[in-house]
Amino acid sequence: PEFYAAYSARGKLVFPHGFDAATKALIDKYPEDEKGIKRFIKLIAGIRKEGMNQPRSALVRKLIYPLMPLLYPNLVEADRHTVGSWLDKYISNENAKVDLVAHLVYWGDDPYTLSMFYYGLPFSGFIENGGHFIKGGSxxxxxxxxxxxxxxxxxxxxxxxxxxxxxxxxxxxxxxxxxxxxxxxxxxxxxxxxxxxxxxxxxxxxxxxxxxxxxxxxxxxxxTNSCSLLCMYLGFNTDVEKFGVKHYSNVIEGEDVKSLKDVKPNHQGDWSKRRFIFVDYAKVNSQLAPPDKSEGVICTVDYLNDWENLNEADYKAKKEEVAQILLKRLERQFSGIRDSIEYYEVSTSKTIQRYTSxxxxxxxxxxxxxxxxxxxxxxxxxxxxxxxxxxxxxxxxxxxxxxxxxxxxxxxxxxxxKIWSVADDEPFVDQRIVPLLERKPIDENTLELRFEKPAVLQAQKGKYACLNLMSPKVTELDLPYRWLPIASSTKEESIRFHIPRDASSFVKSCDLMDKGDEAIIYGPTG
Ligand SMILES: Cc1cc2nc3c(=O)[nH]c(=O)nc-3n(C[C@H](O)[C@H](O)[C@H](O)COP(=O)(O)OP(=O)(O)OC[C@H]3O[C@@H](n4cnc5c(N)ncnc54)[C@H](O)[C@@H]3O)c2cc1C
CATH class of the missing domain: 3.50.50.60 (FAD/NAD(P)-binding domain)
Structure with missing residues (x-):
């Protein structure tokens, strides 16, 4: 669909794909800035073209340096500017500037420090080629x-x-x-x-x-490190188009953002005003939800110092507080949407640091x-x-x-x-990979899988392990692993898991496992 839709007190702007369509949409809304808008589009298209054609060799880059303004005029112009300094120089209407940085969070948090080169390169790629989504998620x-x-x-x-x-x-x-x-x-x-x-x-x-x-x-x-993100993952029991969600990427402006200079303080400010993007994955063939349901994400700039030094209970309480504020604001924009939420979960900068270091x-x-x-x-x-x-x-x-x-x-x-020596082609043997020995129902609600015990695992009953199926037979809308309590005792020679039955692909795959099928077992933990 279109690149994005920006909602604010100054009205809605739908930013279409295609340089001509984008130029027209911007000029229609901000005719007084026609010249600056055309210059913006020309600059970012030029940045992409020239950026992709730069020589990779540092020596060649050094040699042609004096000719840069001739060979790469757009790169030279962009190199001199932050997004903010360029927009302040060529665009007069503050609303137009703020609409142009509606998607800023995908590159940084502050238009006055973000490089114009770095903003222009992917921005023009989106306008020219459209956005792309990996079916089934990243x-x-x-x-x-x-x-x-x-x-x-x-x-x-x-x-x-x-x-x-x-x-x-x-x-x-x-x-x-x-x-x-x-x-x-x-x-x-x-x-x-x-x-x-x-x-x-x-x-x-x-x-x-x-x-x-x-x-x-x-x-x-x-x-300086880049900013982080807070994401709220939402599972809806229906297609949310009926609540007025017409676009894939919906930018909900912060109430206190009246000019470009307000953007960074807004990102650091109160959650009741912080600008956010709501993405409706049902607008593309995302394959993230069953046909009668849909998935969406709310995404905002986030900073670790907002979450540090909280104990577990306070951290959870703060996440819930932020979730409720964001849901209220989503409901204000798309009336009725809140009641269709079946599931939600919040990840913060702390989550990202924990899982990716x-x-x-x-x-x-x-x-x-x-x-x-x-x-x-x-x-x-x-x-x-x-x-x-x-x-x-x-x-x-x-x-x-x-x-x-x-x-x-x-x-x-x-x-x-070519710092290569003769390859040692002996594969690394991962001792966590083990074959299934037995599959049997415990009762109508529970299935038991018994595996050879990994030599490297002390399987203590009650501790948790991650059971990851190596060749799952059903993968639709699911991941092939679960964290499960270990059901067997340390003395047993094999390791057992009790899998609660549900309609998930993971459970279906467990049901279809044959003796000898392999799984990798991570753990123990907990
Ligand atoms: C919520 C969210 C949404 C995003 N959405 C998009 C999007 O839609 N499009 C897009 O283009 N980008 C998106 N990004 C950004 C993108 O995911 C990152 O920029 C990208 O993944 C960075 O890749 P990387 O390989 O540098 O590092 P990472 O993906 O961070 O991977 C680093 C890996 O190194 C591992 N590691 C660290 N230390 C060690 C160690 N000592 N030993 C072993 N392993 C270690 C970590 O566990 C991690 O798996 C998103 C990011 C987030 C957080």
């Missing part, structure tokens, strides 16, 4: 990438934490990792020719020996301000010749497209550097 993307690695003979290990990057003679020589859940297990060392640090750059110094740890710390000490729950790595964007970002093996950096924190930046591009560039660089 887990499908991770699954696809993992399957590709495995097809090429690689191994993907989840539930392991890298503790050390081993160095010697100016090179990286291996990685030491540990089981994330089972702390009793010994650490494992893998020797290798190259390491890709695809975690947050600020966590890497703790993995390195001196002098690299201090050297990296010194390089990053002045860097990104400091401050940062979702885009280092903030894309003028000083930290484009060629000023860390590239590849800047620290040690065979240690490559590929993540939202490195070049070109965050988001799926940015992170995947970063990984691709690291792979290209590795192919060029």
């Amino acid at each position: 887990q499908q993307l991770s699954d696809h990438l993992a399957a590709y690695i495995e097809k090429q003979g690689g191994t993907v290990l989840l539930g392991k934490k890298a503790e050390k990057i081993i160095t010697g003679n100016g090179q990286v020589t291996g990685v030491i990792f540990r089981d994330y859940f089972n702390k009793a297990l010994d650490p494992v060392t893998i020797y290798c020719d190259n390491v890709v640090a695809n975690c947050a750059i600020p966590v890497v110094p703790a993995l390195l020996d001196e002098p690299y740890a201090s050297s990296l710390k010194e390089k990053i000490v002045d860097k 990104n400091p401050s729950g940062s979702v885009y790595g280092y903030a894309q301000n003028k000083e930290q964007t484009g060629n000023k970002r860390f590239r590849n093996n800047f620290l040690i010749p065979n240690l490559y950096f590929a993540s939202a924190w490195a070049f070109p930046g965050g988001g799926f497209e940015g992170s995947i591009t970063g990984g691709f560039l690291a792979a290209l660089q590795m192919n060029k550097d």
